[in-house]
Amino acid sequence: MKEYLYDPHTHTAETSKCGHLPAAEVVDRYAGHGFSGLVVTDHLHPEYLSRIDTDHNWDHVIDHYLAGYRASKARGDELGLDVILGAELRFPENDNDYLVYGIDEAWLRANPYLCCMSAREFYRKFHDQVLIVHAHPYRDGNTTVFEDAVHGTEILNAHPRHENHNDRALELAKRHPEYLRLAGSDTHEDGDECRAGVLLPERVRDSFAYRRMIEGRCFRLWSPVFPELAAADEALRRAEPAE
Numbered sequence: 001m002k003e004y005l006y007d008p009h010t011h012t013a014e015t016s017k018c019g020h021l022p023a024a025e026v027v028d029r030y031a032g033h034g035f036s037g038l039v040v041t042d043h044l045h046p047e048y049l050s051r052i053d054t055d056h057n058w059d060h061v062i063d064h065y066l067a068g069y070r071a072s073k074a075r076g077d078e079l080g081l082d083v084i085l086g087a088e089l090r091f092p093e094n095d096n097d098y099l100v101y102g103i104d105e106a107w108l109r110a111n112p113y114l115c116c117m118s119a120r121e122f123y124r125k126f127h128d129q130v131l132i133v134h135a136h137p138y139r140d141g142n143t144t145v146f147e148d149a150v151h152g153t154e155i156l157n158a159h160p161r162h163e164n165h166n167d168r169a170l171e172l173a174k175r176h177p178e179y180l181r182l183a184g185s186d187t188h189e190d191g192d193e194c195r196a197g198v199l200l201p202e203r204v205r206d207s208f209a210y211r212r213m214i215e216g217r218c219f220r221l222w223s224p225v226f227p228e229l230a231a232a233d234e235a236l237r238r239a240e241p242a243e
Contacts, residue, residue, distance in 0.1 A: 001201065002201075003200065003220070004037070004199065004202065005035045005199055005200075006036060006038060006039065006197055006204070007035060007039065007187070007194070007197040007198075008038075008041070008099065008184045008197065008198060009041050009135065009154070009157070009186045009196075010038050010040055011068070011088075011186075011187060011188050012026060012067075012068025014067040014068035015042035015043070015064070015066075015068035015069070016043045016188070017043070017048070018043070021187070021189055021193075023040070023068045023069075023072040024074075024075040026038070026072065026187060026193065027072050027075040027079060027081055027083065028075065028079070029193045030193060031076075031081045033193070033194040035197065036082055036200075036203055037076070037082030037083065037203070038081070038082075038084070039084040039086040039101065039207070039210065040068055040069040040072050040083060040084070040086060041086040041099055041184075042068050042069065042087065043088050043090065043097075044087050044088065044089050044114075045090035045115050046092050046115060047090075048115075049115070049116075052064050058113065062108050065108070066105060069085050082204060082205055084101075084204065084205075084206060084207050084210050085103060085105070085207050086099060086101050086103065086210075087099070087100045088100075088135060089114070089115050089122070091115060091116075091122065095142070096119065096134070096135075096137070096144065096145070097134075097136065098119065098132055098135060098149075098150065099132070099135050099154070099182075100131065101207050101210055101211045102129070102207050104206070104207060104208070107129075114126075119149040120146055120148070120149045122149070123150065127151070131151055131152075131180075132149070132151050133150060133152045133153060133180065133182050134152070134154065135157065135186070136157040136159070136162070136169070137153055137172060138164070138165035138169055138172075139157070139162050139164050139165065140163055147175075147176065151179070151215075152181060152182060152214075153172055153179055153180075153181065153182070154169060154181075154182050154183065155170045155182070155183065155229060155232075155233060156182075156183035156184070156196050156221055156223055156229040156230065156233075157169075157184060157186050157196070158184070158196035159185070159188070160192065160195070166229055170229065173236075174236070180215070180217070181221070181233050182198065183198060183223055183226075183229070183230070183233075185197065195223060195224070195225050196221075196225070198214075198220065198221060199219060199220045199221075200218065201218055217237075220233075220234065220237075
């Protein structure tokens, strides 16, 4: 059966301060490596809000925030690569990051300053609207994980310049068999791209379709740099009872 490769965790220089690759270049690299699509998950958090001059106007914030996604989408449309909108949120309480899928521009505009609450408040308010995945939960020795505030976790974050402790993330997922287990490259700069992703049975064109595919567990993890983690996830899948 044909499968389609997507990276659910990428960033752009246009929006993310830590991003060093222009959006169009990111898309070019993924297209060149045979990917079918990617999700743009630029950072949205209180520090980001403090760095941009938007006159405290949320619509202006979103106009600025979507610059990277829009540039990615324009280039993706030219190349036939699916570019999907996501977000990576961080809340004031700590430095944990949360990947959010199943959103669009209208949803972002309708929920001003959504990154200024707590992780648990966000989950309580939006858990039935969006998919919330803990990004690299144990990166660089983090010990504070709100296990009741997510639908799942990255067990395979392929960012090469952090100690992600993916093994601990896998153990977290084992403690929560209901969790969705994801993988992503966490692309920020040269050499980060195309290191991890998910294989889907069909192409997805927007964030809602991607959310449905993941929630339906219609995917497999892929990584040429961490094949043992992809294999561990596959073993867990085979052991799960059929629905």
